[in-house]
Amino acid sequence: MTEPAEPARTAGPARRGRGRRPADEVRADVLGAAGALLLDKGMGAFTIEAVAERAGASKTTIYKWWPSKGALALDGYFHAVESALAFPDTGDLEADLTAQLRSFVRVLTGTPAGRVIAELIGQAQTDPDLAAALSQRYSGPRRELAVRRMRRAREQGELRADVDPEVLVDQLWGACYHRLLLPGPPVTEEFATSLVGNLMRGVRA
Amino acid sequence: MTEPAEPARTAGPARRGRGRRPADEVRADVLGAAGALLLDKGMGAFTIEAVAERAGASKTTIYKWWPSKGALALDGYFHAVESALAFPDTGDLEADLTAQLRSFVRVLTGTPAGRVIAELIGQAQTDPDLAAALSQRYSGPRRELAVRRMRRAREQGELRADVDPEVLVDQLWGACYHRLLLPGPPVTEEFATSLVGNLMRGVRA
Structure with a gap:
């Protein structure tokens, strides 16, 4: 599984190693993937795993920012509409x-x-x-x-x-x-x- | 388990044996019991069994008139309000x-x-x-x-x-x-x- 890490959300310059993307970019990708998945497939197919795969992000990353599937779905929905x-x-x-x-x-x-x-x-x-x-x-x-x-x-x-x-x-x-x-x-x-x-x-x- | 039967819903005079009540009366009791149970305890405690017990009716009777717990809850709610x-x-x-x-x-x-x-x-x-x-x-x-x-x-x-x-x-x-x-x-x-x-x-x- 390819798993681009993201910089920690603390202050200071982001580390930009191989495979690392700025946090804002990863976050935007996750939101975009969540919104697109919701509008394509509905809540029945909406899982953190599926969003992670679509966004090319790790589940750990997603859980760092969103406490639950529902929270991610709602942010993704807001973003999509x-x-x-x-x-x-x-x-x-x-x-x-x-x-x-x-x-x-x-x-x-x-x-x-x-x-x-x-x-x-x-x-x-x-x-x-x-x-x-x-x-x-x-x-x-x-x-x-x-x-x-x-x-x-x-x-x-x-x-x-x-x-x-x-x-x-x-x-x-x-x-x-x-x-x-x-x-x-x-x-x-x-x-x-x-x-x-x-x-x-x-x-x- | 005491289980008052009710007359069949076909035309003709209701049989009034011991423990038999007119269908309309049983129906009203079930609706009253359903509404009261809902407003007392909420949907979490709402079961056909509990309504049957409160109304002194059989589950069979209730299922004859209401196809599901949700249908009974909604009729009971309407009746109560x-x-x-x-x-x-x-x-x-x-x-x-x-x-x-x-x-x-x-x-x-x-x-x-x-x-x-x-x-x-x-x-x-x-x-x-x-x-x-x-x-x-x-x-x-x-x-x-x-x-x-x-x-x-x-x-x-x-x-x-x-x-x-x-x-x-x-x-x-x-x-x-x-x-x-x-x-x-x-x-x-x-x-x-x-x-x-x-x-x-x-x-x-």
Whole structure:
């Protein structure tokens, strides 16, 4: 087994012997391999061994950075969807939210990502370590990105001052997760557009 | 083991021998026992045996009506929360939705029901039979009750004609499930009130 070692994560210059790569590079390779494996094969085939093989890294290396398979899966998932789920800021909140949510829906329904994250969330309900990893490595950071975009909109006078962006996260992305996790009508791009329209304008006759 | 038999579910008069109870009564007892056991002990202690013992019914009887433990748990759960989660209709949609969602939040957070339904939803992500039972016995019927109340409001001119009540379900109850299933800010009655207010009035400045 070829096993490229990586420099220790302590301060100081990295040793660059034969077969040694900078830690950041190994880390990026592992994340890329984890994300690709998840989206190719789903959680059923996701093992530390398979990620190590795909990344050309050792299991020891992976365990040094990720305490569990679930933590690695969630980091890999975040890494894989990050660019598709960026938050645009054109100065038009409704257009930006609609575009981002439609991309989110495409990721959930047009790739295996929807089943992968549904399984991870599902397993987290009875696995406290996975629940903590889900919060720290996925849902927390994603929520923070969304809240940041909406706070800017509030500062720019696009949202009422008394509206809590945290609640909007649940009424937009949370609504999509609801249809993903509890069987219901399909998750479509039109659904995403309605979510934003309902909230921005209100539904009262 | 005392094992009260129950009349066959075919047409015709029920035989009322010693120890025989009408099928409807046995069925109600089983549902009551299932719901009570779930809310007392959670899914970890939930077995067909334990429900049979609590209800004074036989396992055979239970299996005749419920194909699996998950199906019985979901029916028992629905039965246990049904009265707390009724949909009032006072003719004021915002007040009625707020009251219902605040009750829902109290059920989710003030009883073990939140953990129970979270575990059932979680397990359903990798168990197709449980997913089907969840849809048929819980989320489908609950969604239908909510949609019916909102359709009436639309007919009475409280909701815009172009608003889809199905989407509102995801932006109200779905938002609560989102906080329940994906770690985030706490589920509170104030949160429930904000959900309704945001949607009814809109959030645009």
